[in-house]
Amino acid sequence: MPPSIPHLLLLHFHLLAIASLVGIAGWSRAWAIGVNWGTASSHPLPPPKVVELLKSNNVSRVKLSDADPDVLRSLSGSGIAVTVGIPNLMLRTLNSSKKAAESWVHDNVTRYFPAGGPRVRIEYIAVGDEPFLLSHGDQFYPFVLGAATQIQAALTKANLGSKVKVVVPCSFDAFQSESNLPSEGHFRPDINKTMIQLLTFLSEHRLPFFASISPFLSLHQSKNISLDFALFKGTARTHNDSHRIYKNSFDLSYDTLVTALYSAGFPQMEIVVAQIGWPTDGAANATSVIAEEFMKALINHIHSKTGTPLRPQNPPSEVYILSLLDEDQRSTSAGNFERHWGVFTFDGQAKYHIDLGQGSRKLWNAQNVKYLSSRWCVVNNNADLSNVTASVLDACSVADCTAVSPGGSCYNIGWPRNVSYAFNSYYQQHDQRVNSCYFGGLGLITTVDPSTDTCRFAVGLQTSHSSILVLPQLLLMSSLFATISMGFVFLI
Numbered sequence: 001m002p003p004s005i006p007h008l009l010l011l012h013f014h015l016l017a018i019a020s021l022v023g024i025a026g027w028s029r030a031w032a033i034g035v036n037w038g039t040a041s042s043h044p045l046p047p048p049k050v051v052e053l054l055k056s057n058n059v060s061r062v063k064l065s066d067a068d069p070d071v072l073r074s075l076s077g078s079g080i081a082v083t084v085g086i087p088n089l090m091l092r093t094l095n096s097s098k099k100a101a102e103s104w105v106h107d108n109v110t111r112y113f114p115a116g117g118p119r120v121r122i123e124y125i126a127v128g129d130e131p132f133l134l135s136h137g138d139q140f141y142p143f144v145l146g147a148a149t150q151i152q153a154a155l156t157k158a159n160l161g162s163k164v165k166v167v168v169p170c171s172f173d174a175f176q177s178e179s180n181l182p183s184e185g186h187f188r189p190d191i192n193k194t195m196i197q198l199l200t201f202l203s204e205h206r207l208p209f210f211a212s213i214s215p216f217l218s219l220h221q222s223k224n225i226s227l228d229f230a231l232f233k234g235t236a237r238t239h240n241d242s243h244r245i246y247k248n249s250f251d252l253s254y255d256t257l258v259t260a261l262y263s264a265g266f267p268q269m270e271i272v273v274a275q276i277g278w279p280t281d282g283a284a285n286a287t288s289v290i291a292e293e294f295m296k297a298l299i300n301h302i303h304s305k306t307g308t309p310l311r312p313q314n315p316p317s318e319v320y321i322l323s324l325l326d327e328d329q330r331s332t333s334a335g336n337f338e339r340h341w342g343v344f345t346f347d348g349q350a351k352y353h354i355d356l357g358q359g360s361r362k363l364w365n366a367q368n369v370k371y372l373s374s375r376w377c378v379v380n381n382n383a384d385l386s387n388v389t390a391s392v393l394d395a396c397s398v399a400d401c402t403a404v405s406p407g408g409s410c411y412n413i414g415w416p417r418n419v420s421y422a423f424n425s426y427y428q429q430h431d432q433r434v435n436s437c438y439f440g441g442l443g444l445i446t447t448v449d450p451s452t453d454t455c456r457f458a459v460g461l462q463t464s465h466s467s468i469l470v471l472p473q474l475l476l477m478s479s480l481f482a483t484i485s486m487g488f489v490f491l492i
């Protein structure tokens with residue numbers, strides 16, 4: 001009997017998995033750079049496309065913010081090392097219920113380690129998503145240690161204790177130094193006690209400390225550093241910390257953490273940089289040119305293995321770039337730049353070129369991306385726009401208007417083009433449904449791209465969800481409508 005098609009496929013899959021494991025084994029040890037892959041997007045790039053993007057750029061490690069089954073299935077057999085995340089909202093339950101921790105591990109970890117099958121190379125479980133962030137107050141951190149302990153016990157019970165490590169991602173504001181000098185670094189007083197308990201747990205289990213470092217936010221919050229200092233420039237004014245000379249913001253923050261760990265009693269604690277990046281929109285100094293400069297210098301610094309003044313020859317063992325892709329649903333409470341951390345745009349196009357593992361060649365973009373139709377929603381210039389502000393506020397309350405805000409790439413396009421920007425963002429987010437470009441009769445659908453050199457009016461991505469919604473009648477209606485509206489546009 002000839003092998004059935006599924007068998008052939010499976011065989012093919014195995015060969016691929018082996019090939020990629022062999023391919024990756026050659027360089028993963030030396031390569032410490034990974035990326036954060038978040039999914040706070042209204043129209044995310046399909047996970048298999050993202051995994052293709054990671055592979056074509058030789059990215060060897062990813063950190064996820066949750067444990068989305070579609071994402072994990074796509075990573076299966078890829079050989080890419082994975083950190084899965086537990087959302088903050090689950091910490092309370094996990095702290096108090098052994099059963100909940102066991103089912104979390106069963107559902108989200110154990111099942112990706114099938115006997116004999118292609119596996120997801122899960123290396124870490126991140127308990128909480130920066131639960132110590134100052135703006136969260138004490139909502140989450142009191143449950144962190146309990147949750148981490150329960151997850152560790154559940155892993156041991158599932159015989160995964162030696163394969164998967166438990167970590168807690170720590171925000172950049174968990175440690176500080178009032179003088180901005182690393183030698184005065186300490187953990188924030190309100191979390192000091194919990195932090196020492198957590199460090200005791202990590203140390204007992206030989207687990208690393210995951211922390212975010214943010215030269216961009218240090219600059220943004222003007223912590224007495226210059227742009228040149230953030231960008232590792234040789235010309236930057238150095239900071240002198242009693243005979244230790246700091247030449248860049250990264251080393252300064254890193255050593256502030258080293259001192260905080262030292263004063264908490266854990267001088268040897270291994271550090272993993274869980275998030276570090278530079279946004280490209282939504283704030284002053286957030287541009288692709290500056291981001292490229294920062295990332296290149298950072299990667300060179302990590303590769304040089306020079307370490308920092310307090311830990312020479314002992315650089316961070318791993319560094320995760322924030323972020324792989326832009327995400328239009330990230331909270332903007334810290335600033336509009338939050339939605340623009342991606343090295344790639346939301347649709348997988350490189351904004352600039354850095355070495356993520358692929359060496360000196362340029363980054364590959366995502367291939368064969370499926371977009372919605374080439375249609376945009378703009379404001380009808382011929383209408384009475386005296387009340388348009390209300391419609392804009394409506395649109396921007398759900399859509400992503402961060403690029404038209406002060407400091408954004410579209411801030412200077414002027415009125416009423418910025419109204420069009422808001423309308424279009426809303427329209428794409430609603431899968432180009434005709435009624436999402438109504439705005440009390442002020443919206444018009446056009447096939448003429450309103451983008452300018454510096455301001456991109458995006459067309460949304462097709463998702464499984466959007467293709468289901470577009471019924472044939474609706475398609476017909478919308479193309480009719482588009483033709484009519486184009487007529488209007490051309491009349492103007």
Ligand SMILES: *[C@@H]1O[C@H](CO)[C@@H](O)[C@H](O)[C@H]1NC(C)=O
Pocket residue numbers: 095096097142143146
């Ligand atoms: C965490 O769970 C333990 C055990 O159930 C409980 O004693 C403790 O009060 C919980 N912690 C918090 C902060 O609720």
Ligand SMILES: *[C@@H]1O[C@H](CO)[C@@H](O)[C@H](O)[C@H]1NC(C)=O
Pocket residue numbers: 066067068085086087100103104107108
């Ligand atoms: C597995 O993880 C997902 C995503 O984080 C979560 O929604 C789900 O509740 C988890 N499963 C269990 C049993 O907790």
Ligand SMILES: *[C@@H]1O[C@H](CO)[C@@H](O)[C@H](O)[C@H]1NC(C)=O
Pocket residue numbers: 186187188189192193196263264
């Ligand atoms: C944190 O706790 C340690 C140990 O109890 C103590 O030595 C240190 O002074 C505390 N630091 C702060 C900032 O409260």
Ligand SMILES: *[C@@H]1O[C@H](CO)[C@@H](O)[C@H](O)[C@H]1NC(C)=O
Pocket residue numbers: 219225226227228284285
């Ligand atoms: C950031 O950008 C603004 C506006 O372009 C500029 O004036 C400022 O000097 C920059 N900040 C730093 C710290 O260089």
Ligand SMILES: *[C@@H]1O[C@H](CO)[C@@H](O)[C@H](O)[C@H]1NC(C)=O
Pocket residue numbers: 179180224237238239240
């Ligand atoms: C700011 O940094 C400079 C450069 O190291 C230093 O001389 C100065 O004392 C710092 N000022 C404050 C307020 O920290």
Ligand SMILES: *[C@@H]1O[C@H](CO)[C@@H](O)[C@H](O)[C@H]1NC(C)=O
Pocket residue numbers: 240241242243244245
């Ligand atoms: C740094 O500061 C110390 C005093 O704290 C001083 O002796 C030393 O000369 C300074 N080094 C430089 C390069 O400014």
Ligand SMILES: *[C@@H]1O[C@H](CO)[C@@H](O)[C@H](O)[C@H]1NC(C)=O
Pocket residue numbers: 023024027057058357358359360
């Ligand atoms: C990237 O991966 C491909 C395919 O696995 C391999 O041929 C290539 O040598 C790798 N490039 C680098 C710089 O490691």
Ligand SMILES: *[C@@H]1O[C@H](CO)[C@@H](O)[C@H](O)[C@H]1NC(C)=O
Pocket residue numbers: 384386387
């Ligand atoms: C604008 O809003 C006011 C108050 O709701 C209303 O009276 C007026 O007719 C509106 N103008 C237009 C052009 O829609």
Ligand SMILES: *[C@@H]1O[C@H](CO)[C@@H](O)[C@H](O)[C@H]1NC(C)=O
Pocket residue numbers: 392396401404405414415418419422
């Ligand atoms: C558009 O520009 C006008 C004039 O500069 C401004 O008042 C308005 O707030 C802007 N709207 C948006 C959505 O940015």
